[in-house]
Amino acid sequence: MAPLWRATDEQSWFDALAVLGKRCGFDQTLFAVIPRPGMRFSDVYLRSDYASAWRDTYDERAFVRIDPTVSHCMTQTAPLIWSSSLFTDRGQQEMYEEARRHGLCTGISLPIHGPKQEVGMLCFVCGDQSARELDNQVRRYLPMLTLLRDVAFDxxxxxxxxxxxxxxxxxxxxxxECLQWTAQGKSTWEIAKIFGCSEATVNFHMANIRTKFGVSSRSAAAVKATRMGLIDPD
Incomplete structure (x- = not known):
């Protein structure tokens, strides 16, 4: 685990993580964390050595919404050992076949649940391996992999x-301030009175806020800011 602590930059950190995965017999590694509650899957912090063609396909076809390893790690704490049998419906089977073509056949996904409500996963994947071989491999290395998950997250x-x-x-x-008052249900008129300014000035600030958050309404901006932890509506 020491190489993870000694890593001076992001690339050397991930390289060290991937090397540790290979020492446990795994071919590929993925580390992903959604930093705050309510943030979108597209906002995930993700590093992997999966094939770029697979990552592109995964994103383009929004496989994250049907991926059983993701749904498990979002809601469970126990490691998930997976192979082809985990992918049951038609969409998941198509996803698995596409993944298999890129060398992702069997693996283990370890859920991440952080103290600030972060959620994520650390995955170690093998190419061509039977479920029995994977099970034996996991039995041998599971304590180390669990510790590696915690150290990687830290x-x-x-x-x-x-x-x-x-x-x-x-x-x-x-x-x-405008966003904070909006989250508390104040109208433009009320916010203008609080600030001692015109409603046009408040609307000017709210238009800037909507642009910065990429939303079409002030309520959507307030919800997004709350989910990001920028404001506390209470």
Whole structure:
């Protein structure tokens, strides 16, 4: 585990993680974390050495919405050992066949649930391996893999924090106040009275807020800001 602690940059950190996975007999590695509750799957912090063609296909076809390994890790804490039998309905079977063509045949997914309500997964995957071989491999290495999951999450915090910061819109103090009052149910007229300004000024700030959050309404901006932890409606 020491290489993870010693890593000075993101690439060397992930390379160390992948090497540790290979020492346990796995071919490929994926580490993914959704940093805050309510953030979208597209906002995930993700590093892997999966084939780029597979990652592109996965994103283009929105496989995240039917991926049983993802749904497991979002709601469970126990490791999931998976093979072709896990993918049951037609969509999942098509997804598995596509994954298999890119060398993802069997593996183990370890859920991540952080102290700040982060959710994610650490996955180690094999190419051509029987379910029995995988089971024997996991039995041998599961304690180490579980510890590796925890160390990986701890040592990735600086990278996840940097990624999260890049997703959060930069608000002016007045925009922040407008958003806070909006989350508490105040109207434009009420906010203008609180600030001692015109409703047009409040609307100007709210238009900037909507643009920064990429939404069409002030309520949507307030919901998004709350989910990101920027404001507390209470």
């Amino acid at each position: 040592t990735a915090q600086r990278f996840v924090a940097s990624h999260t910061a890049s997703l959060i819109p930069k608000l002016t103090p007045r925009e922040y």
